[in-house]
Amino acid sequence: MPKAAPKAVSCPTETTLDLIAGRWKVLAIYWLLKGTRRFNQLQRELEGITHRTLSKTLKDMEADGLVTRHDFGEVPPRVEYSLTARGRSLEPVLLAMDAWAMKDGARR
Numbered sequence: 001m002p003k004a005a006p007k008a009v010s011c012p013t014e015t016t017l018d019l020i021a022g023r024w025k026v027l028a029i030y031w032l033l034k035g036t037r038r039f040n041q042l043q044r045e046l047e048g049i050t051h052r053t054l055s056k057t058l059k060d061m062e063a064d065g066l067v068t069r070h071d072f073g074e075v076p077p078r079v080e081y082s083l084t085a086r087g088r089s090l091e092p093v094l095l096a097m098d099a100w101a102m103k104d105g106a107r108r
Helices: 012-020 025-033 039-045 051-063 091-103
Strands: 067-071 079-083
Touching (some): 012 025, 025 039, 025 051, 025 079, 025 091, 039 051, 051 067
Antiparallel strands (some): 067 079
């Protein structure tokens, strides 16, 4: 199914939020920043994520240019996921979010 055309944004920050929105994308990026991961390894590290949800999350991230999927074409199947340059460029954003949460986020 073709991806819908991007909607017009009124704030550049909205673009970033659209890319990392959802419970699992930020966590997947966190683990992929540590290096290339195979699907099952990533699923173990993202405790609680279902196979279906991880598959959809990775497909969405691949469509957004954040993740690259490398299929080795072997039997049994071996597929690895890694961040693209665009995905890696989110590292300072995530670090800033982490710093803010440690300092001010506990005020809930």
